[in-house]
Amino acid sequence: MTTDLTRATAAELADLLGAGSVSSREVTRALLERTAAVDGAVHSYLHVDGDGALAAADAVDRARAAGEPLHALAGVPVAVKDVLATKGLPTTCGSRILQGWVPPYDATLVARLRAAGLPILGKTNMDEFAMGSSTEHSAYGPSRNPWDLERIPGGSGGGSSSVVASFQAPLAIGTDTGGSIRQPAAVTGTVGAKPTYGGVSRYGLVALASSLDQAGPCTRTVLDSALLHEVIAGHDPMDSTSVDAPVPPVVEAARRADVSGMRIGIVRELTGEGFQAGVQARFDEAVQHLVDAGAEVVEVSCPSFTYALAAYYLILPSEASSNLAKFDAMRYGLRVAPDGVDAPSAEQVMAATRDAGFGDEVKRRIILGTYALSSGYYDAYYGSAQKVRRLIADDFSRAFETADVLVSPTAPTTAFRLGDKLDDPMAMYLNDIATIPANLAGIPGLSVPSGLADEDGLPAGFQVLAPAMADDRLYSVGAALEARLSAAWGGPLLDRAPDLTEVAR
Ligand code: GLN
Numbered sequence: 001m002t003t004d005l006t007r008a009t010a011a012e013l014a015d016l017l018g019a020g021s022v023s024s025r026e027v028t029r030a031l032l033e034r035t036a037a038v039d040g041a042v043h044s045y046l047h048v049d050g051d052g053a054l055a056a057a058d059a060v061d062r063a064r065a066a067g068e069p070l071h072a073l074a075g076v077p078v079a080v081k082d083v084l085a086t087k088g089l090p091t092t093c094g095s096r097i098l099q100g101w102v103p104p105y106d107a108t109l110v111a112r113l114r115a116a117g118l119p120i121l122g123k124t125n126m127d128e129f130a131m132g133s134s135t136e137h138s139a140y141g142p143s144r145n146p147w148d149l150e151r152i153p154g155g156s157g158g159g160s161s162s163v164v165a166s167f168q169a170p171l172a173i174g175t176d177t178g179g180s181i182r183q184p185a186a187v188t189g190t191v192g193a194k195p196t197y198g199g200v201s202r203y204g205l206v207a208l209a210s211s212l213d214q215a216g217p218c219t220r221t222v223l224d225s226a227l228l229h230e231v232i233a234g235h236d237p238m239d240s241t242s243v244d245a246p247v248p249p250v251v252e253a254a255r256r257a258d259v260s261g262m263r264i265g266i267v268r269e270l271t272g273e274g275f276q277a278g279v280q281a282r283f284d285e286a287v288q289h290l291v292d293a294g295a296e297v298v299e300v301s302c303p304s305f306t307y308a309l310a311a312y313y314l315i316l317p318s319e320a321s322s323n324l325a326k327f328d329a330m331r332y333g334l335r336v337a338p339d340g341v342d343a344p345s346a347e348q349v350m351a352a353t354r355d356a357g358f359g360d361e362v363k364r365r366i367i368l369g370t371y372a373l374s375s376g377y378y379d380a381y382y383g384s385a386q387k388v389r390r391l392i393a394d395d396f397s398r399a400f401e402t403a404d405v406l407v408s409p410t411a412p413t414t415a416f417r418l419g420d421k422l423d424d425p426m427a428m429y430l431n432d433i434a435t436i437p438a439n440l441a442g443i444p445g446l447s448v449p450s451g452l453a454d455e456d457g458l459p460a461g462f463q464v465l466a467p468a469m470a471d472d473r474l475y476s477v478g479a480a481l482e483a484r485l486s487a488a489w490g491g492p493l494l495d496r497a498p499d500l501t502e503v504a505r
Contacts, residue, residue, distance in 0.1 A: 042168075176194035449493045
């Protein structure tokens with residue numbers, strides 16, 4: 001077991017804490033020191049709450065000393081994407097329009113983290129309102145990829161992927177509307193899980209597209225994701241789309257890591273052409289590892305996936321345009337008075353505020369969504385997209401008749417350079433070609449590192465998808481693959497990333 005507390009996994013930290021070998025204060029302080037050293041270069045955080053995290057750590061240490069029963073992860077710190085409401089802590093969604101907003105309440109997920117005794121280190125950077133695949137749409141500047149600081153850490157949750165990849169936190173929370181947990185995991189060599197839609201409460205998650213949004217874990221190991229998943233999942237009466245059913249046995253699945261007899265379906269439409277050669281090669285090798293571990297491979301076809309991106313970019317902007325209407329300069333956040341107007345009307349203030357407060361990508365999607373929903377076009381655009389959504393769900397149902405899980409590369413390429421796709425929205429959207437179908441169908445997905453996939457030594461991801469509420473299968477496959485690959489690599493993939501000591505100096 002590693003002695004550097006910042007490099008320990010959450011499971012290892014839980015053991016050390018449980019055995020009384022370290023205190024939560026020591027762990028929390030080590031991580032905060034790491035942040036002080038490297039986050040100037042990586043920029044994972046929008047807000048660090050050192051005092052709050054240490055106070056929470058002390059509370060856990062006191063409870064442990066008093067012999068109180070504690071959650072297994074009590075005392076293990078976590079970072080939270082800035083799209084979740086945190087009482088007393090700024091929540092900006094990476095947008096100027098929410099600059100300075102401090103929520104008066106906790107999201108259910110955040111309340112569960114606190115109740116389980118996980119100190120919250122801070123709020124992580126993200127593309128504005130979770131729109132993007134690189135964090136370059138953050139109003140507060142991009143996060144950077146710890147493997148190469150000139151490259152993107154994925155998006156929209158690049159703050160949460162880079163915070164775990166740069167050893168500033170063992171655990172982070174992300175949200176995945178079209179891939180924003182899985183794609184960042186893939187390009188940073190980390191693990192990310194999108195639970196079944198409704199598996200984790202959306203209460204207090206600032207909505208991008210309500211029918212697609214789902215929060216989940218960002219970690220360095222599959223077991224850590226399962227442990228965090230278990231803390232945040234479960235029914236919540238405050239969210240009308242929350243599933244009222246037992247949480248799938250994710251931790252047990254991750255620990256057993258058993259894929260013998262499992263039917264692994266390779267999705268024809270999500271492999272081959274369009275995927276970088278090295279990404280495809282690492283994928284093929286990973287499949288072979290699963291076969292060696294006793295799984296059986298079948299090929300499946302999901303023909304409607306060809307239209308998934310088009311359907312998503314009508315449904316998402318439609319829902320987003322409606323969800324973002326609440327940022328009206330009247331209730332919270334930014335308020336801008338229009339230039340040269342003496343006694344501006346509410347509408348003029350609203351227009352000036354939304355003009356100054358929203359970035360280009362957000363405006364683009366509000367315009368697109370408003371258009372798609374307008375009478376006369378509703379059936380042609382939004383209505384058609386909903387029909388495609390149904391076809392995609394049907395494709396999944398058929399595929400899951402012959403396969404227990406489906407697999408593909410998570411993202412088509414390794415991390416691209418900052419600025420490379422910023423002026424080309426379509427190129428940016430294409431990063432989520434393999435992740436978006438799962439959101440449209442509401443099924444769970446996981447990304448695990450598949451290896452280094454290009455001449456620059458950058459990581460790629462392997463995606464696993466399962467039927468709704470069969471999240472445990474993701475963890476069985478992910479953990480089995482992780483065990484075989486790290487044995488082949490002689491340790492975790494992240495051991496090969498630059499240690500950032502140079503930037504820390
Ligand atoms: N990149 C996708 C988008 O821009 C997904 C975003 C997300 O999952 N939040 O919409």
